[in-house]
Amino acid sequence: MDIKRYSENSVTVYLGDEISEAINKQLVHLKNELEDMEMDGVSEIVISYTSLIIYYDIFKTNGKDLEDVLKTIDPARLEKRSFKYNLVEIPVCYGGEYGPDLELFDDNGLSPEEVIELHSDTKYLVYMLGFMPGFPYLGGLDERLFKDRLDNPRTSIPAGSVGIGGKQTGMYPFTSPGGWNLLGRTAIPLFDENRDPQILYEAGDRIIYRSIDEDEHKKLQQQVENNDYEVKITSREAK
Known part of the structure; x- marks a missing residue:
């Protein structure tokens, strides 16, 4: 050390x-x-x-x-x-207004459907939290999805946006500027000062994205507004 x-x-x-x-x-x-x-x-x-x-x-x-x-x-x-970690499932609505950069991966030789298939249902390691409270820097991204940050960063990215920056994937807990390629969005609050825990994951945990359609996304939004939502978190053990 x-x-x-x-x-x-x-x-x-x-x-x-x-x-x-x-x-x-x-x-x-x-x-x-x-x-x-x-x-x-x-x-x-x-x-x-x-x-x-x-x-x-x-x-x-x-x-x-x-x-x-x-x-x-x-x-x-x-x-x-050994140590215990949490596997946190995050539902994501890919494409459309939620993922405006999904089409850009044709430069990688991938269709939007292939991007979604490669990005979802993968266990990503939370290396660290940074940039803002609840922003996870995740490892384990398929190299076919590696993509440099945008040349011209956006001045405003909606909270819950899920994207790729270089060799990593992550998501924005708050509305903010940013230059990552946006694939989709989750309605789950990634940081909530009134929730225990305020952040659902920490370094050493795993995050898995589950693809949902727009109807499911809007239903989840309503549940969040009513404070009647659940996040599937499973305790696992690592050797």
Whole structure:
């Protein structure tokens, strides 16, 4: 582990320098180990592609004490453990006004139907959350769907939009600017401050997109407006 301190209230741990499922697994193991320790003063632990940041209350602990704890942890021991993750199913209405860039994949030699088939029903790994609360950066995209971001980003993308940026797929929790290629949209709130949990997934979880038609999408929208919707979340175990 490479341990760095960039601020007075955080410690960053690096476990590599490349985006990979193996490193993500190591980071999840380390996060779980630290949370099990229930260290006084630690306020939040955040996973990124290759690192983990520990935020703490400077009036309760300090960087040196946290570094000393980290140095006692053997990553090889952690890798022998299993951990639980959630598989979160997200219904998506592809194409039309919901996915205006679906037709652009003819440059990849794919029809809209082939894009939907390749993109849906695949278990994507949540590498990290970023850009905005609830925006997942997902790995596991079929290489036939790799597509560079738009040359001219949109100034406004509707909340719930599902898209592809380069080698990754993800979705926008809020209306915002963005340059990803839009395939479809979900009516499920990806961030809800009145829901527990506010975000349905975290680093190490998996997301699977289920294709639905427009009638199902509008029905789900109504259920969301009435706060009478359900999201299928299944607990799984990873070795």
